[in-house]
Amino acid sequence: MIITDDHMHIYKHLKLKAIEEFKKAGGTHVFLVNLLTKNYNIFPKKGEDFKEMYEKHLKIVKQANEIVKAYAVLGVHPAEITILGEKIGYKKAAEIMIDALDIAGKYVEENKAVAIKSGRPHYSVSEEVWKLSNEVMFHAFKVAKDVGCAVQLHTESYSKEGIEEIAKLAKKAGLKLYKVVKHFSPPKVDEFEEIGIFPSVIAMGNNVLRAATISSRFTIETDYIDDPNRPGAVLGPKTVPKKVKELLKMGFDEDFVLKICKYNIEKVYGVEI
Numbered sequence: 001m002i003i004t005d006d007h008m009h010i011y012k013h014l015k016l017k018a019i020e021e022f023k024k025a026g027g028t029h030v031f032l033v034n035l036l037t038k039n040y041n042i043f044p045k046k047g048e049d050f051k052e053m054y055e056k057h058l059k060i061v062k063q064a065n066e067i068v069k070a071y072a073v074l075g076v077h078p079a080e081i082t083i084l085g086e087k088i089g090y091k092k093a094a095e096i097m098i099d100a101l102d103i104a105g106k107y108v109e110e111n112k113a114v115a116i117k118s119g120r121p122h123y124s125v126s127e128e129v130w131k132l133s134n135e136v137m138f139h140a141f142k143v144a145k146d147v148g149c150a151v152q153l154h155t156e157s158y159s160k161e162g163i164e165e166i167a168k169l170a171k172k173a174g175l176k177l178y179k180v181v182k183h184f185s186p187p188k189v190d191e192f193e194e195i196g197i198f199p200s201v202i203a204m205g206n207n208v209l210r211a212a213t214i215s216s217r218f219t220i221e222t223d224y225i226d227d228p229n230r231p232g233a234v235l236g237p238k239t240v241p242k243k244v245k246e247l248l249k250m251g252f253d254e255d256f257v258l259k260i261c262k263y264n265i266e267k268v269y270g271v272e273i
C-alpha cells in the first residue's frame with residue numbers, strides 16, 4: 001500500500017529515525033520541507049544565502065530517500081519577513097525572500113526539488129508587512145507557474161475568505177489552483193473543492209475521517225517538526241499511516257487510499273508514484 005505524508009520536517013530531534021518510524025508504521029512516501037534559515041544557523045543578507053539551507057535540506061532528503069521515497073520542498077517560510085525585517089527593514093527582507101524563491105525555482109528546474117514553499121504570516125502583522133507578504137507569495141505563484149511546479153503554503157488560520165483571496169492571487173499569476181497546496185488544512189474539503197486550492201489536511205483528531213466522509217480531494221500531513229523542544233509536535237511521524245489504517249477499518253477501501261496517497265499527489269506535484 002502507498003501511504004504519503006504531504007508535509008514533514010527533519011530537524012534535530014529524531015532526524016532520520018523519524019523516517020524509520022514512519023516506514024515501520026507503513027509510510028512509503030514523504031514530502032520534506034525546509035524550516036526557517038535560523039533553524040540552520042543561517043542569517044541571510046541576500047537571497048543567495050538561502051542556498052546553504054537548501055543544500056543542507058537536500059542532503060537530508062537524499063538520506064531519507066534511502067529509507068522511503070522522499071521528495072524535497074524548498075522555499076521561504078513566511079515568518080522570515082519578521083525575523084529578517086526587524087534587522088534590515090521589511091522591504092529589503094521581502095526582496096531577499098523573492099530572490100530566494102527564484103533560487104528555489106531553479107532547484108525545481110534541476111529536478112532537485114518538486115515544489116516550492118511560501119505563504120503569509122499566521123500571526124498578526126502590520127499592514128505594511130501583510131502587503132509585502134502578499135507580494136512575496138504572489139511572486140512564489142509566478143515562479144511555480146514558470147517552472148511548472150506546486151506551491152505549499154503556510155498561511156493564517158483557515159477562513160473561506162482568506163483562501164478565496166489567495167486563489168485570486170494564484171489565478172492572477174496564471175498558476176493552476178490545484179497546484180496551490182494549503183498546508184495545515186482543516187477538513188473543509190468541500191470548500192477547498194469549490195475554490196480550487198488543494199487541501200493538505202492536518203491529521204489531528206478526526207480530521208482525516210471527517211474529510212474522507214466529504215470527498216477524496218485532499219492529501220494528509222503531520223507537519224512533524226522534529227524539534228527536541230516540542231517532541232512529537234505537531235503530530236508524530238507515525239500518525240499518517242495510523243490514520244490511513246483507521247480509514248480502512250471504517251470501511252473506506254484501498255482505492256480510496258490510493259486516490260489520496262497516490263493519484264492526488266501525482267496530480268498536484270507532477271511526480272510519478
Ligand SMILES: [Zn+2]
Binds near residue numbers: 007033
Ligand atoms: Zn511545517
